[in-house]
Amino acid sequence: MIAYLFPGQGSQQLGMGADLFDEFKKLTDIADEVLGYSIRSLCLDDPERLGNTEYTQPALYVVNALSYYQLLEEGKPRPDYVAGHSLGEYNALLAADVFDFMTGLRLVKKRGELMGRVSGGGMAAVLGLGEQEVLDVLRASGLDSLDVANLNSPTQTVISGPREDVEQAKDLFMAANAQSYSVLKVSGAFHSRQMIESQREFAEFAHQFELRPPTVPVIANVTARPYRSDRVVDTLVSQISSSVRWCDSVRYLMGKDVEEMVQVGPGRVLTGLVRSIRRKAEPLIVTPEEEREAALLDEPPRRTAATLAPAAAAPAAAAPAPAAAATAPAPVVPRAILATDLGSAGFRRDYGLRYACVTGGMYRGIASPELVAAVARAGMLGFLGTAGQTVEQAEAGIRQLKQTLTGDTAFGVNLVHDPRHAGWEDALVDLLLRYDIRVAEVSAFITLTPAMVRYRLTGLRREADGRVVPRHRVIAKVSRPEVARAFLSPAPARLVGQLLEQGRITAAEAELAAELPVADDLCLEADSGGHTDQGVALALLPSVRRLRDTVAAQYGYRQRVRLGAAGGIGTPEAAAACFLMGADFVTTGSINQCTVEAGTSDQVKDLLQDIDIQDTDYAPAGDLFEYGSRVQVLRKGVLFPARANKLYELYKRHDSLDGIDAATAGQLQTRYFGRTFDEVYQEVRAHHPAAEIEKADQDPRHKMALVFRWYFAYSTQAALSGSDEGRVDYQVHCGPALGAFNQWVKGTELQDWRRRRVAEINLRLLQEAADLMARRLLAVGTD
Incomplete structure (x- = not known):
């Protein structure tokens, strides 16, 4: 296979194109007409203007294009792949039939003018x-x-920014053993955030053109992957402020077994770079599954010290404006706010993410290994759902993720508090430590427990600069200030002493425990699916932020605990609101269980894809039935909420099963349970510890609680398995966020859950939230 590579700015040289202008006279005349000056004179006789960005870029585009056409006329094969370095990417798109020669030149002319300013x-x-x-x-x-x-x-990188800082950085890089540091002769900080304003203006111009899908793969500078056919215009626009990922682009071609890579255009810069890359770097092997998932990513990986990410691809290119509107084209949303800009840069950096987005660990394995792997590969943080599972099931999920994900791809595991099964919590922490799981999402903790604190403290160390660094990070889901305070404070001395006495942490770890909070980050959970305190994000986030700052001042922490938002996030508007309130990250939940990767039944997903925001209700929580804790569940199409609330009302009013009137008892056994109380109790006896059964045998009210709790386990399993017999009893934890999401995607390909991929829906949510924020900010102070 063969790839044609087109050079960019810096490859221009006086005299280039001398043998081409007469050969392609018609195209040369078109160039003169579009540009308003002689392209021949510019390239052959005007070295001063040829070195000016405004003129350099059109000149290179024309000479590259004519060089390509000359190859074809000589009978050279059409390429299997094309790529271009910065400006050269326009020639790659021309070779892929995305636009014609004149359209490409008009785009390049505008680009050169804007960048030249x-x-x-x-x-x-x-x-x-x-x-x-x-x-x-x-x-x-x-x-x-x-x-x-x-x-x-692999060993040649160009940095860009304010000239004074570029010049100042020389001594720093030479001190870091750089071979050389050369300040380039350019007028601006190209391919940096300083180009955002130029990018905005170029977006307005570029969106007037209708560009075609590439006929051969064009490797994009911003992603080092082929252009998406539905995002050509905006991928091209984003290139102005984004990194040119040339090394990875060539490695991608190497991974596709491209034997021949030919520079088309003046000079030999790209030929030399390809030779160096082949010698020093391995091919970039991309599996078909990774190729498909990479196509969902709208932004490239981070590229700055502050993790400011390059501009993203946005929705498909707009058609040309009607002639009547030519003097007032429709407004184009500028890409000044990107999905990779949202939230905390520190959060993204510490967890190795592209996006400040988390998918929560849904119970009973609904947050499956497949779901977690998909979001992890997309640059977000996913948590494996372990609540309600056995330790063996949790271990199988962890092992699958360890085998599926390679390198430093981040993922975590949910650690949920269960006051009735303290041994399970300890066993899960043993598992997390054994498999070196570096981050846990801890949830449902009203008070801190020895197991959770042991996870946090194991592996604490002090760096040379004095900082205490945890080996295990904790993101704690909280919905009450008093619980937040516990996680914002250092681990209680009582628990630390207990763990030290038991030999479960070292003396050094115990000593360092007082210098950092129990959690690195708090996820503030407003009204959500599953366990909920029905909190309000507008009240919760500012209140806990003030509490966070107070506690930090009290203990003198060196690093700020970050605050995320969860609950009700199913639309771009909701995500944008959270970020505008100052959320460092967002966590999605309900929307993820109606995706291909979610570990629940197709029957549940069929029910969920059609609900609206009013189609959920509150019911008792089976795991905390006696305490009156509540969960938010699906109401439409099922009877579970009504039946679960009925059971809890009966539990509050009666001291035993025998105290329930005969008519009601008959209804429970025939309609709710489908079996007698005695049959239910025999199943309970087989699945509960002996101590629990002994207590029930002696306490009729506890026996009633166990029988009633059986219904909650049955309804959950029926939903997970898709049982036709138990369909009306499905227990599905869900909040109104999914209803809002359904309305957002109604009438699109995502209306069908079979088209919903967890990485794609979260990426779309973030990108459209960024677009929305950009529009709102532009609208401030306008009519």
Whole structure:
């Protein structure tokens, strides 16, 4: 296979195209007409203007294009793949029939004009250091204003930003053993956040054109993956402020077994880079599944010391405006706010994420290994659901994820508090430590427990700079200030002493425990599916933020505990509202169980895909039945909420099963349970510890509670298995967020849950939230 590679700015040279302008006179005349000057004179006789961005870019585009057409006329084969370095990507798109010669030149002319206006910025080439080493130098020096602009080879990186900072960085990089550091002769900080304003203006211009899907794969600078056919315009637009991921683009072609990579255009810069990459880097092997999931990603990986991400691809290109509207084109949403900008950069950095988005650990394995792996590969943080499972089931899920995900791909496991099964909690923590699970989502904790604190403290260490660094991170889901305070404070001395005395933590870990909070991050859970205190995000987030700051001042923490938002997040508006309130991340739940990857039955998903926001209700929680704790569940199409509430009312009014009147008892046994109380109790005896059964035998009210709780276990299992017999009794934890999501996607391909992929729906949620925030900010102060 063969790939044609087109060079970008920096490859221009006086005299280029001398043998092409006469050969392709018609195209040369078109270029002169579009540009308003002679392209021949520019390239052959005007070195001053040829070095000016406004003129350089059209000149290179024309010469690259004519060079490509010359190859075809000479009988050279059409390429299997194409790619271009920065400006050269326009020629790659031309070769892939995305636009014609004139349209491409009009786009490049506008691009050159906009980029040529930018001043005050600079760029520098760093040789001898890789991307991560460059980022480490920038981060350590505090030069967060500088971005990684070009990743040209494993040891050649270009940085971009304010000229003063670019020049100042030289000594820092040379001290870090860079082979050389060369400030480039450019007028602006190209491929950096300083180009956002130019990108906005270019977006308005570019969206006037209707571009075609590529006829051959075009490897995009911003992702090092092929262009998506439905996002051509905005991927091209985003390139202006994004990193040029050239090294990975070539590695991608290597992974596709492209034997021949031919530079088409002046110079030999790309030829040299390809040679260097082939010599120093391994092919980038992308499996078909990873290829499909990569197509969902709207933004490339982070590229700056401050983890400011490049611009993203947005919805499909708009058609040209009607002629009547030519003087007032429809407004185009600028890509100034990106999905990768949302939330806390520190949160994304610490967990190795692209997006400040978490998918919660839904109970009984609904947050399946497949679901967690999908969101992890998409650059979000997923938690494996373990509540209601055996330790063996949890271990199987962890092992599957460890085998599926490679490298540093982040995922976590849910650790839920169950006051009735303390031994299970301890066993799960043993499992997390044994498999070196570095992050846990802890939920339903009203008070701290020894098992949870042991997980947090194991592996604590002090760095050379004095910071206490945990090996195990904790994201705690809370909905009450008093519980939040417990997680914001250091581990209680009583529990620390107990664990030390038992030999379950070391003396050093016990000593360091007082210097950091129990949780790294709090997820503030408003009214949600499953267990809920029916909190209100508008009240919860600001209240806990003030509490967080008070506790931090009290203990003098060196790092801020971050606050996320959960509950009710099913639409871009909801996600945007949380971020605007200052949420460092968002957690989605209900919407994820109506996806292909969710570990529940197709029958449940069929019910869920059609609900609206009013189709949920509150019912007693089976695991905390006697305490009166409540969960939010599906109401439409099932009888579970009504029946569960009836059982709890009976439990409150009676001291035993014998105290229930005969008519009601008969209804419970025939309609609710489908078996007698005695038959239910025999099943209960087979699945509960001996001590629990002994207590029930002696306490009729406890026996009644166990019989009633059987219905909650039965209704959950019926839903998970899709039992036709128990369909009306399905217990499905769900909040109105899913109803709101259903209305958002109604009439689109995502209306059918079989088209809902968990990574895609969360990415769309974030991207449209970013778009919405950009529009709202632009609208501030306008009519």
